[in-house]
Amino acid sequence: MPSSSVTLLSQCTIYPDKKSTIKSLKLSVSDLPMLSCHYIQKGVLLTQPPYSIDDFIDSLKHSLSVALSHFPPLAGRFSTGHDGHVRILCNDAGVQFVTATAPHITLHSILSHTDVPPCVKDFFTFDWLISYSGHSKPLAAVQITELTDGVFVGCTVNHAVTDGTSFWQFFNTLAAICKGSQKLPKAPDFSRDTVFDSPAVLKFPTGGPTVTFNAAEPLRERIFHFSKEAIGKLKYRANRGELISQEILGKQGNDSWKTVNGDTNGKITSVTGNGNVLNRTDEISSFQSLSAQLWRSVTRARKLDQTKTTTFRMAINCRHRLEPRLDPYYFGNAIQSIPTYASAGELLSRDLGWGADLLHKNVVAHDDKTVRRGVENWEKQPRLFPLGNFDGASITMGSSPRFPMYDNDFGWGRPLAVRSGRANKFDGKISAFPGREGNGSVDLEVVLAPDTMAGLEMDEEFMQYVSEMV
Incomplete structure (x- = not known):
């Protein structure tokens, strides 16, 4: 399916329906490193609206104008002051709105392919635009693409x-x-007024930064679906059978929980299936178990030397890790990257639980002190985020199955699927989405070199957990 099957029809600027009351926002320690990254490109696949596409476009334009009044920074532009600080000028300059058509592309043709069809990348605008470009380009764009029997709403920020x-x-x-x-x-x-606000200045080369990886390298991209049951098996295996009883926790297919029996030290405990006492902080989560399996199988598919150091890097939300906590709806970047290391030989010679435990301990240890130490280290040496796979042995996990990607309805039902554009794709880039059926299911958008992807698809340890998309 050629990507040229998408034809652009129109382009305009959408302005907020109310003037911004915010003058400017300074980019934080967590925002600034992203200036060398591409814009985020995510969108949803929908069935046909119950009214004409022109009516939907008009409705979406109006809704975008109203939404920008709730999110005035998105309608602004960057400005670097004499002090070297980069700020968002909330100047109501507007965002880009694009309409396109792809009359020969059906919903089935997008959902039935093993690999993500190339045409999906053309459902977004601002391809390969790095975030520093926000000094002159809009900070956001929305593209609606009409398909044979549906529409795709792509958002770029x-x-x-x-x-x-x-x-x-x-x-x-x-x-x-x-x-x-x-x-x-x-x-x-x-x-x-947060720990991420800093007097430190990030200096840029003349003309601004460039992306830190080769965006043109040949890649394959595939969505792997994991049901709640498959992930439960992975979690059981990673914890070596030492799982907290579902009945005791009252959990329903996810790792979030509020109140369980606590001991005198404030640690939450329960009885495992084997009758042992297990601290909640000792239990490897579903997502850590899945991540460890991916780490093992991709490393095996890459056929690395046993002494080669491999890296699994995870982006984590710091909002709830700080004391006091940030507002859950803090607007901006509040993320840090956690790298976990292991030699290829040791990762593959040990069981799943060994690698999963490395990831788990790293995540648990990333507390308030660790977040603040990361900020202090960055302030000593301000730098851009080095996105990419520089040594051929790295995996970078982004996004999250906890993001409410299917909690949107434009008026006639939930999305059929979530997809992403060309942005920030390189060998070893993984994005985690919730499965459409919810209930703890997960989709992994896996981007790998073609030979590595072929090896992963032949990896029985990995593929036994993959199921058909729902």
């Missing part, structure tokens, strides 16, 4: 303005307004 949490808050607010919902998601928090 500057990565130095939002992380995944803020992106989906904006996207879901846009959908709620378009639907005519009286109850919108909670208003964003634009406060900047």
Whole structure:
């Protein structure tokens, strides 16, 4: 399916329906490193609207104008002051709105392919635009593409303005307004009095930074689906059978929980299936178990030397890790990257639980002190985020199955699928999405070199957990 099957029809600028009351927002220690990254590109596949496509476009334009009044930074531009600080000028300069058509592309043709069809990449605008370009380009864009029997709504947002949490808050607010919902998601928090606010200055080369990886390298991209049951098996295996009883926890297919029996030290404990006492902080989560399996299988598919050091890098949300906590709807980037290392030989010679435990301990240890130490280290040496796979042995996990990617309805039902564009794709880039059926299911968008992908597809240890998309 050639990507040229998508034809652009129109382009315009959408402005907020109300003037911004915020003058400017300084980019934080967590925002600035993203200036060399591409804009975020995520969108949803929908069935045909119950009214004409022209009516939907008009409705979406109006809804976007209203949504921008709730998110004024997205309608602004960057400005670097004499002090070297980069700020978002909330000047109501507007965002780009694009309409396109792909009359020969069906919903089935997108959903039935093993690999993500190339045409999906043309459902987004601002391809390969790095976030530093926000000094002159819009900080966000929306593209609607009409298909044979459906539509795709693609949203592109500057990565130095939002992380995944803020992106989906904006996207879901846009959908709620378009639907005519009286109850919108909670208003964003634009406060900047946080640990991420810093006097440190990040200096840029003349002309601005460039992306830190080869965006033109040959790649394959595939969505792997994991059911709740498959992930449960992975979690059981990673924990070596030492799982907290589902009945005791009252859990329903996810790792979030509020109140369970606590001991005198404040640690939450319960009885495992083998009758042993297990601290909640000792239990390897479902997502850590899945990540460890991917780490093992990709490393095996790459056929690395046993002494080669491999890296599994995870982006984590710091909002709830800080003390005091940031508002869950803090608008901006509040993420840090956790690298976990292991030699290829040791990772593959040991069981799944060994690698999963490495990931688990790293995540648990990333507390308030660790977040603040990361900020201090960056302030000593301000730098851009080095996105890419520089040694051929790295995996970078982004996004999250906890993001509310399917909690949007433009007026006639939930999305059929979530897809992403060309942005920030390189060998070893993984993005985690919730499965459409929810209930703890997960989709992994896996981007690998063609030979590595072929090896992964032959890896029985990995593929036994993969199931058909629902």
